[in-house]
Structures are given as C-alpha cells and as structure tokens.
Amino acid sequence: MAKESLRKFYGVLIVMGFISSVGVVRASAQTIIDEWNAVQAPKPPELKSVTVDAKTTALLVLDIVKQGCNDKRRPRCVASAPKIQGLLKQARANGMLVVHSLTSSSTAADILKEATPRDGEPIVQSSVDKFFGTDLEKILKEKGIKTVIVVGTAAHGAVLYTGSGAALRGLGVIVPVDGMSAEDAYFEQYVAYHMTKAPGVGQKVTLTKIDMIK
16 A cells, blocks of 8 residues: 555656656746737937047938938928938037948938938948948048948938948947938837847947937
8 A cells, every 4th residue: 555655655756746747848838929918128328428539430321311211201200301411410520430321222312301411421332231232331431430420211221230340340320310210110229229239239339319429
C-alpha cells in the first residue's frame, strides 16, 4: 500500500510539474503583438536648446517634394514647410552648408517652394538613407562638417535612416521635432524616441525645436 501511495504521489507531482512547465512556456511565448494593448508609451524625450558652429554644421533638408509633402498624403509635412523655410533662411544667413535630397522618383523641380535650393547647394538622390549610393558623406567631409541638422519627411524614412547614418559615422545629429513629419503622429513619436535611445545613435542625437537652435 505504501509503494502504491508513493507511486500515486509522484504521479501527481509529475502532472503538476508538466502543467506548470506548460504555463511557463505559454508565458514566455508572449510577443510584443500579444502585449500590444498593454504597452504604455514612455515619457517623451527632453527637448534641448543647442548652439551650433555654422562653419562645421550642415542643414540636411530631406525629401520636401510634392509627391510626399502634400495635403493628401502628409498634411503634417505641409504644416512643417514654413518652419523649415525659416530654418533655411537662418542657416543661409550664417553661411551654413545646406544639402537637399530627393526621393528615388522625384526631381529638383518637385521640391516645394519653401525649400527651393539655391545655386550651389548640393542635391543628393536616394531612397530613405541619403548616404547610400550618393556623395553625401564626401560632401560633408570636404566641408569639415562635424554636426548635421536633419529635417524632412518622412520621419520614419529619410529622417530616421539618414540621421542614424550620420550618427554611426561619428557626426553629431540635431533633430528638430517640428521639422520632421509623417502621415501619422505615431511615426513621429517612435522616431523621436528611437533617435535618442537607439544603441550607437542615441549618444549622438540632440532632440530640439527649430526656435531652440542658435
């Protein structure tokens, strides 16, 4: 009887252990998709005032073209265009290098009037990473650029990838949140957070606003 009782007891323990292990497996199998609605947005990154040296700083104006910056596709981009225009005026008045970019399918004629390049201002053309397949890195190096101010659209495209590319090349990166835009506010939110927290990138990035740049 004692042996039979022991066998039953150990059998119960085995079953309980199996059930417990299944529970652990199920718990560990949770993905971000399973937890999506339970995730809380973190506190917003701090915006900081910055003072730049115009001689070693370049303003990158990315993809402000009619195909992506219009009332139908990205009204938030249209709203940012006058602010970018003001920053351009300030940069040019201080002799700062200004570089424009085009999407893979646009031309210089497609750039909005608020961001129209002046004679002599370089224009590069690529997909979301404006360093890829262009002379952007060479242009910046030849001018002794140490810091870039990145504005444009889309926040989760050209701004994210070009800004990250600049940081990974050792450049300081300034991102004015009112100068980057997307079709959805969430895209802008996660880019702002990513740019200040991503390994290898966050240490090089300063988040700010256009009127906080001197």
